[in-house]
Amino acid sequence: MADKQKNIIEVKNLIKRFGDRTVLDGINLNVPEGKITVIMGGSGCGKSTMLRHLIGLHQPTEGDIYVDNENIVGMSEKQMNGVKRKFGMLFQGAALFNSMSVGDNVALPLREHTDLSDEIIQIIVKVKLELVGLTGFEDFMPYQISGGMKKRVALARAIALDPKIVFYDEPGAGLDPITASMIDQLILDLSQKLKITSVVVTHEMKSAFRIADQMIVLHKGKVLQVGTSEEIKNSSNSYIQQFINGEPEGAIPLKQTSEAYLKGLLES
């Protein structure tokens, strides 16, 4: 690549401990601007905790997190609100307000964070709904639409304020394979058309390989490997191979050894 790629997020030596338990253990990672970065790993690998740090919900025990050149670690709530304007978040369960119409859900961040008139907000809502393929659904209530459509409404809401970065927490969770692939296509479209940086946390392998420009594999709170889809697919790391092939036996122990069991039992 001729141009030097700018990193919109840089995580430096991030450590997070909950009591004695180290959940993130010296994470270093970069998220290139305008690209789709997928953070993946098995349950309990630390990927959700990592995401919560990136959006400022957790403070690390040690380390720094730079978002668009600003270190968000130790920021005041007011400072953090300024940074939060730069990103949108698609929650796992869509998290729409059931008492509000689709249009009002998308309009919510515009009403909360800007002084725009309602006429202008209504036009923006229409444009955002078109971007997610839901033109004409403004007056529908969330209970009147499918799970996949709810996700798309949530995505329209996430991009309402024209964020630089969108975080996706398990975007395909609870969706059938066809709907999940439609959401993947939408993530690709938004990235390519709007040049939005996407950070996707998932353990869905098909989805990860479909969308990722860069993959980051976490295991036991550490970065195991960073690479393109091809590099991860061809990784010689036995943990990664076991994970992407979904094999029950391998380097990742399904259960603790009897030795660890006895040690844990007798020493507790």
Add this chain to the structure above:
Amino acid sequence: MKIQQKQKDDIQVFELDGELDFHTSPDLREKISAEVSKQNHKVVVNLKNVSYIDSSGLATFVEALQKAKRASGKFILAELAPAVKSVFEIAKLDKVFSLAGTEEDACRLAKA
């Protein structure tokens, strides 16, 4: 953002300089709305010095176009930088607006 307004024959020309975003678009809306709402008025907006436009800027122009059409007027945008034009294309609005390469072309379109 700087907004300059001038009259060219019977056309109101707005020259914008800066970024058109959530902070600056309400001011532009106020200035443009007054002109496009008048019957048969011709309005040209020159975007030569606009480097960035967000959804609120786009929506401001959509509303201006709606008002101009209702008032049987003309509303033309001129000299869009590629990054600005792509915002219209993404929202599939590039075919809805009259987009002119130069201010002179925009004025010709307004008079047509």
